[in-house]
Amino acid sequence: MTAQPQDVMLQPQVEAELNYLDNLDEIPVFAQSEKIGESIRVNDNRAPREMSISNARLMPNTFSLDVEGFTLAEQVTNVTDFNDDDQLANIYTTEVENLIAEATGGSVAIVFDHTRRSTDVAHREKYASRDPVPAPHSDYTDASAFQRMRDKFGNKEAEDRLQRRFSIINAWRSMSGTLEQWPLTVCDARTIDDSRLTQTRREAPVRPDPSFEYNRPSETRHAIFDPNHKWFWYPRMTADEVLLFKNYDTLTDGTARYALHSAFKDPNTPSNAAPRETIETRAFVFYD
DSSP states (O other): OOOOHHHHOOOOOEEEEEEEEEESOOEEEEEEESSOOOOOOOSSSSEEEEEEEEEGGSSSSSSOOOSSSSEEEOOOOOOOOOTTTTHHIIIHHHHHHHHHHHTTTEEEEEEEEEEEESHHHHHHHHHHOOOOOOOOESSSSSHHHHHHHHHHHOHHHHHHTSSSSSEEEEEEEESSOOOOOSSSEOOOGGGGGGGEEEEEEEEEOSOOTTTOOOOEEEEEEEEEETTTTOEOOOOOOOTTEEEEEEEEESOOOOSSOOOOOEOOOOOOOOTTOOOOEEEEEEEEEEEO
């Protein structure tokens, strides 16, 4: 029997499958869709592993970006339509930059990407959104983080910025009310063994070109199964909640460098669940 929403909020944990890397005989590839509406493509080197995912809502609200690598924030947005690019540019970018700067203690946060995702094919076709990613991963390696800096600021300014600490933070939220299916789970950074991560080639069309004709190759880190991983999620997130998690940090002093993340099929999903429509925003954070 599917649990009711109020039951899920009080459920200490769920058991769900996460698609870890398994066979490394071939170079892992993660490919975004080349045509609007299509699903992501991965090669056949993954195996689902059942993992316990703990309900972070039932724990003290002490999760932080520099320790566990994630935290939940609240923010009432003035955006009325997240599918409107003008509202993202003129309203949401500033809102989320302020939120991230405050949460990290950084001197400034600069957004460089908004990505919409949906489980509804019609939404993906209409708004060039993408589907959820059901695989434990982090979005950047050292090389791809530095290259993304150059892409954003140009070589000269980037080289100056690269001399000082920076991090990359993701802000993830529902675009359409309470989230009922395919939530996001994040892994406590303290339980991640770097030797169990592998560089993965990422192939993605350059946006916002609607033709999806050009690919921008990059690198991400995907995880090989590790029973020591501790996973958390916030059930039934609302549009006024933002999951912040770290995707990269130049510090190597024990500060969390990244929290692996993955969409997962929630066993408590209602049979009549609304499609999952979310937006994730990536931002550079710079520190004095």
